[in-house]
Amino acid sequence: MNLDLNKKKLSEINQLLQNVGREKNNRRFQILNPQGQHAICAGLKDDIEVSIKGHTGYYCAGMNKNASITVHGNVGTGVAENMMSGKVIIKGNASQSAGATGHGGSLIIEGDASSRCGISMKGINIIVKGSVGHMSAFMAQKGNLIILGDADADLGDSIYEAKIFVKGKVKSLGSDCIEKQMDDKNIKELNKIFKDLNISEDAKKFKRYGSARNLYNFKIDNVSSY
Amino acid sequence: MCGIVGIYLKTKKYEKDLGKFLSGMLDGMATRGPDSAGFAIYTKQNKNKFKYSICLNQLTDKEFKKKISKFLKKITLKTFSDHVILETEEKPKKVLEILDTKLKEVSLVGYGKSINIFKQTGNPKDVVRKFKLSSFSGTHAIGHTRMATESAITTQGSHPYSTSEDECLVHNGSLSNHNNIRRSLKKEGQKFNSENDTEVAAGYISNQISKGENLEETLKNSLKDLDGFYTFIAGTKDGFALLRDEIACKPAVVAETKDYVAVASEFQCMAHLPNVNTAKIFEPKPGIVYHW
Numbered sequence: 001m002n003l004d005l006n007k008k009k010l011s012e013i014n015q016l017l018q019n020v021g022r023e024k025n026n027r028r029f030q031i032l033n034p035q036g037q038h039a040i041c042a043g044l045k046d047d048i049e050v051s052i053k054g055h056t057g058y059y060c061a062g063m064n065k066n067a068s069i070t071v072h073g074n075v076g077t078g079v080a081e082n083m084m085s086g087k088v089i090i091k092g093n094a095s096q097s098a099g100a101t102g103h104g105g106s107l108i109i110e111g112d113a114s115s116r117c118g119i120s121m122k123g124i125n126i127i128v129k130g131s132v133g134h135m136s137a138f139m140a141q142k143g144n145l146i147i148l149g150d151a152d153a154d155l156g157d158s159i160y161e162a163k164i165f166v167k168g169k170v171k172s173l174g175s176d177c178i179e180k181q182m183d184d185k186n187i188k189e190l191n192k193i194f195k196d197l198n199i200s201e202d203a204k205k206f207k208r209y210g211s212a213r214n215l216y217n218f219k220i221d222n223v224s225s226y
Numbered sequence: 227m228c229g230i231v232g233i234y235l236k237t238k239k240y241e242k243d244l245g246k247f248l249s250g251m252l253d254g255m256a257t258r259g260p261d262s263a264g265f266a267i268y269t270k271q272n273k274n275k276f277k278y279s280i281c282l283n284q285l286t287d288k289e290f291k292k293k294i295s296k297f298l299k300k301i302t303l304k305t306f307s308d309h310v311i312l313e314t315e316e317k318p319k320k321v322l323e324i325l326d327t328k329l330k331e332v333s334l335v336g337y338g339k340s341i342n343i344f345k346q347t348g349n350p351k352d353v354v355r356k357f358k359l360s361s362f363s364g365t366h367a368i369g370h371t372r373m374a375t376e377s378a379i380t381t382q383g384s385h386p387y388s389t390s391e392d393e394c395l396v397h398n399g400s401l402s403n404h405n406n407i408r409r410s411l412k413k414e415g416q417k418f419n420s421e422n423d424t425e426v427a428a429g430y431i432s433n434q435i436s437k438g439e440n441l442e443e444t445l446k447n448s449l450k451d452l453d454g455f456y457t458f459i460a461g462t463k464d465g466f467a468l469l470r471d472e473i474a475c476k477p478a479v480v481a482e483t484k485d486y487v488a489v490a491s492e493f494q495c496m497a498h499l500p501n502v503n504t505a506k507i508f509e510p511k512p513g514i515v516y517h518w
Binding site: 035036037038054055057058073074076077092093095096114115133134 | 474477479492493494495496497503507508509511512
């Protein structure tokens with residue numbers, strides 16, 4: 001079903017997509033002329049497929065649950081923010097805070113993501129095929145941020161238990177983020193993610209980064225790092 | 227919040243449409259800044275003539291013409307709502323002094339050989355209509371929609387700020403050390419007409435350029451000297467430069483085609499530009515000066 005944002009209001013289209021329900025047979029939708037509007041496909045909760053033909057604004061596919069959303073263009077700030085499950089694929093580039101606070105599901109960015117990608121992520125898998133901007137995975141708690149390109153400054157600043165995998169170069173690591181050993185278990189886990197998402201990559205080529213766990217509790221010796 | 231926009235034409239193809247393009251962009255940014263709006267549009271230079279963009283405040287254009295004619299001969303005046311563009315061969319030093327001492331009831335918005343600059347309170351959608359922005363042609367233009375934070379909603383508090391010939395600045399963000407910088411710039415002779423932080427940044431740029439720095443170096447220096455959040459677009463007679471602070475909280479997106487480069491806070495206000503969907507679209511990196 002084609003939904004044209006030149007003809008229909010965004011709120012109407014979002015309401016329709018948010019209330020598809022389980023019983024309907026028509027589960028494939030196409031959004032035309034997004035023209036950079038904000039909050040397109042926010043809060044979808046049913047197992048449907050949506051394809052957005054063009055560039056979107058802020059918070060596209062935010063809070064997604066179960067839906068599979070593909071954007072054939074670039075996305076603005078906070079794509080798939082607070083996503084719970086499902087899959088969001090961005091064919092172009094993403095602006096800052098992509099996948100912020102995401103609890104689950106997969107966010108795949110085929111281009112670059114800008115600063116603070118995966119900020120405060122809580123279980124989501126984010127795969128960036130290009131590079132990420134500064135302060136990515138800031139305060140990231142759980143999940144995997146997988147970067148096929150390079151990472152800009154202060155990667156993983158104040159990170160908790162999320163894992164970062166980088167194939168390219170890392171400009172610098174943030175406070176309390178260190179390189180960790182890539183053991184067999186990690187390789188197996190990462191290869192499984194690639195296999196599940198149909199991405200042909202070899203986990204052995206990646207380096208792993210995570211928390212040094214020095215900033216978990218307040219210590220006066222670390223005061224300059226907080 | 228606040229919204230900033232800029233468009234630079236690489237070819238002559240869209241010169242007649244420049245005002246129309248910018249008008250649509252400001253319209254689209256009304257959501258980010260509903261309090262006031264302003265824009266600077268650069269047209270081809272007239273070698274001998276200077277243009278002075280003046281806000282008449284309470285005065286009518288006829289009253290202004292009568293008053294200014296006592297001091298300046300051979301002038302042409304074009305009225306756009308409560309603004310006039312005064313064209314004369316008279317050099318800035320003299321005209322600025324006349325406006326400063328004899329015509330205190332009006333305010334100079336900007337001057338130069340190619341800049342036309344307008345700003346006023348009100349919703350951007352109304353402001354662009356009032357100044358008939360769509361009717362303008364030119365080579366490049368920048369604009370601003372304001373959500374007032376640190377100073378009042380007035381014409382003086384609106385952007386762009388022009389503190390020197392053919393220069394102007396729009397800003398999304400806020401500066402925290404503007405009072406200190408204002409004080410030191412005042413000591414060096416820079417004049418300020420408002421309490422606004424952006425005017426200080428504009429004054430800072432003009433001051434450095436007057437000392438012989440180029441725009442790119444000046445903006446690089448501002449990374450050290452100006453404390454706060456910002457995305458700047460600084461216009462000159464030849465084009466404009468874009469800079470985001472190193473934290474880069476304030477957004478910016480660039481769309482480039484073979485005919486133009488457009489910059490804006492959000493993509494949605496560029497969606498009406500020709501061939502934008504096939505443009506090269508990217509987010510400018512923090513701490514790097516881009517110029518066109």
